[in-house]
Amino acid sequence: MALRKILTQGDEQLLKRSRKVEKFDARLHTLIDDMRETLENSGGVGLAAPQVGVLRRVVVLLDVNQEPEEMVELVNPEVVEQSGEQRIVEGCLSVPGVYGYVTRPTWARIRAQDRDGNWFEREGEGIVAQCFCHETEHLDGHLFTEKVEEYVDIEELQREDGEEGEPE
Ligand SMILES: [Zn+2]
Incomplete structure (x- = not known):
């Protein structure tokens, strides 16, 4: 496994549409393993392949609602259902140091394939x-800053309520 460099805002790879994964091979598994390690190392809660310069529809994220937290691998993911509305602070590993309020659903269902191509x-x-x-x-190819x-000021926010912002 190897750490991959996380691209930051201004890199045009972040603004491109990623392609569907068709081959569930060793190369995909290496990408996913590297993304897992890179996410763990970053202190963030989610990482998408274009953030490491690979334009494929692959995501790793931490399901922080599980005890212990579970790393989830999503290939060709699609949000198929959502409900509710929450206004929450968001950040992004590709936009370091920047946080803002966005409106998101309070619940969502995602459909994806695992690293071997099985849908779940x-x-x-x-x-x-x-x-x-x-x-x-x-x-x-969209960044959260479009929705802010x-x-x-995250330092001010942390002083106020002791919450830690976790970039995605
Ligand atoms: Zn992000």
């Missing part, structure tokens, strides 16, 4: 629903 569905609430949306948007309603 998974539900997420709160941060996990937010993460499903944020990461699948990366695959279409109000930017926040």
Whole structure:
């Protein structure tokens, strides 16, 4: 496994649409393993392949609602159902140091394939629903900054309520 470099805003790879994964081979598995390691190393909660310069529809994310937290691999993911509305602070590993309020569903269901091509569905609430949306948007070349309603000073926010922002 190897750490991959996380691209930051201004890199045009982040604005491109990623292609569907067709081959569930060793090369895909290496990419996913590297993304897992890169995400673990980053302190974030989600990472999409275009963030490491690979224009394929692959995401790894932490399901923080599980005890212990579970790393989830999503190939060709699609948000198929969502409900509710939450206004929450969001950040992104590709836009370091920038946080802002966005509106996200409170619950979402995602459909995806695993690393061997088997389809499955998974539900997420709160941060996990937010993460499903944020990461699948990366695959279409969109950054959360397009959705920010109000930017926040994360240090001020942490002083106020002791919450830690986790970039995606
Ligand atoms: Zn992101």
